Amino acid sequence: MVKWLKIFENQYLGFWILGLVLFAIQEIPYMVMPLFRLETNPIMNMRESSALLDTCEKILGSLCVALMTFVVHKNAVLFSVNGKTETVFFLLAAAVLLLNFFGWALYFTGHQSIFVMMFFIVLLPPLYYVFIGLWRKNIILTVAGSVFLIVHFTHVLGNLKMK
Numbered sequence: 348m349v350k351w352l353k354i355f356e357n358q359y360l361g362f363w364i365l366g367l368v369l370f371a372i373q374e375i376p377y378m379v380m381p382l383f384r385l386e387t388n389p390i391m392n393m394r395e396s397s398a399l400l401d402t403c404e405k406i407l408g409s410l411c412v413a414l415m416t417f418v419v420h421k422n423a424v425l426f427s428v429n430g431k432t433e434t435v436f437f438l439l440a441a442a443v444l445l446l447n448f449f450g451w452a453l454y455f456t457g458h459q460s461i462f463v464m465m466f467f468i469v470l471l472p473p474l475y476y477v478f479i480g481l482w483r484k485n486i487i488l489t490v491a492g493s494v495f496l497i498v499h500f501t502h503v504l505g506n507l508k509m510k
Contacts, residue, residue: 348425357421358487365426366416373444373475376451383455389507390454390464396505404502407495411476414491420484428482436482440475447471461507469503470496 350361380391395401428437450467473496480488 348419348423350419350421354418354487357484359419359421360417361419363416363419363423363425363483366412369479370412370415373447373472376448376455380455385455386457387459389459390468393503393506394509396509397502400498400502400505403498404495407491407498408473410491411473411488411495414485414488415476415479415483418485418487423483433482436478440478440482443471443475443478447475464507465500465504469500473499 348361348363350359352360354360380388428434447467450463450471453463454468473492476492477489477496480486480490480492
């Protein structure tokens, strides 16, 4: 954990290597997707409903990864689950990630309903960033993740309705 420059109050520009690791873990389903011979793949073959939402979604998603990796709390250490609040938000982030993987397992086995895609695959990744932000006391990530959640959900739902 490195802290370079104070941004405001207890937030610092720095580097948290586990931010990259947590991002990579969340991306595992995309990494293994080529190993599955999917008959249909609506997530990867959606028609675009809004160029503006698409751009906002990409910016916000990238911003979440950058904020998770490069914004650190003044008292942050490499890894900590000290206290009730940190423990709860860490466990919520882990639970959300496991539910996301469960959703991908459903998706890979042909269960590609709107509910499975929207809840497990679309809603949960931004929520994962929100809980990581809360766990790490990274308010900027928490806010960006919340906005990303709304934009991502709205955008993908619009894309899926265009079928």
